[in-house]
Amino acid sequence: MIATLEYVNILDRSEKLGKMVMDSEVMEAYLKAQSILDADKEAQKLIKAFSDMKEQYNDVERFGRYHPDYYEIMKNVRSTKRDMDMNDSVAAFKVAERNLQKLLDEISQYVAGSVSEQIKAPKDGAALSDSGCGCGSGGACGCAS
Numbered sequence: 105m106i107a108t109l110e111y112v113n114i115l116d117r118s119e120k121l122g123k124m125v126m127d128s129e130v131m132e133a134y135l136k137a138q139s140i141l142d143a144d145k146e147a148q149k150l151i152k153a154f155s156d157m158k159e160q161y162n163d164v165e166r167f168g169r170y171h172p173d174y175y176e177i178m179k180n181v182r183s184t185k186r187d188m189d190m191n192d193s194v195a196a197f198k199v200a201e202r203n204l205q206k207l208l209d210e211i212s213q214y215v216a217g218s219v220s221e222q223i224k225a226p227k228d229g230a231a232l233s234d235s236g237c238g239c240g241s242g243g244a245c246g247c248a249s
Contacts, residue, residue: 121211130200130207137193137200144193150184151194157184 125131141147161181164171171177188194209226216225 125207125211128207130203134200134204137197141193141197144191147188147191147193150188150191154181154184154188157181 157177157180160177164174164177168174189198209228212225213227216223
């Protein structure tokens with residue numbers, strides 16, 4: 105691709121926008137929450153336990169309710185996830201993560217809307233759809249895409 109002055113200008117502005125996001129209070133809160141989560145040994149144990157339980161779930165999922173341990177594994181997955189989600193560090197990280205996602209979605213909507221109202225952008229955490237589906241089937245699945 106031949107670099108034109110306009111193309112270089114767009115890249116410069118996008119780099120500035122990226123730097124603004126990286127320097128924002130929302131990003132600072134996210135990085136702080138991530139650091140606290142990484143340092144929390146109890147949270148890391150809970151995350152590891154959930155990850156291990158998810159692996160068991162993935163094995164059982166292939167057979168569904170016909171697997172002999174299906175109901176036990178499902179119960180354990182929900183219990184392990186609840187334990188992990190109730191940890192203060194995990195909960196704070198998830199809040200910070202949602203706030204950062206919201207900021208990025210707002211920026212995406214603004215940029216897309218500046219170009220054309222026909223361009224889809226993430227909205228409320230749902231990628232590429234006003235309806236939240238994002239399937240791209242044009243509504244064939246029953247969504248309002």
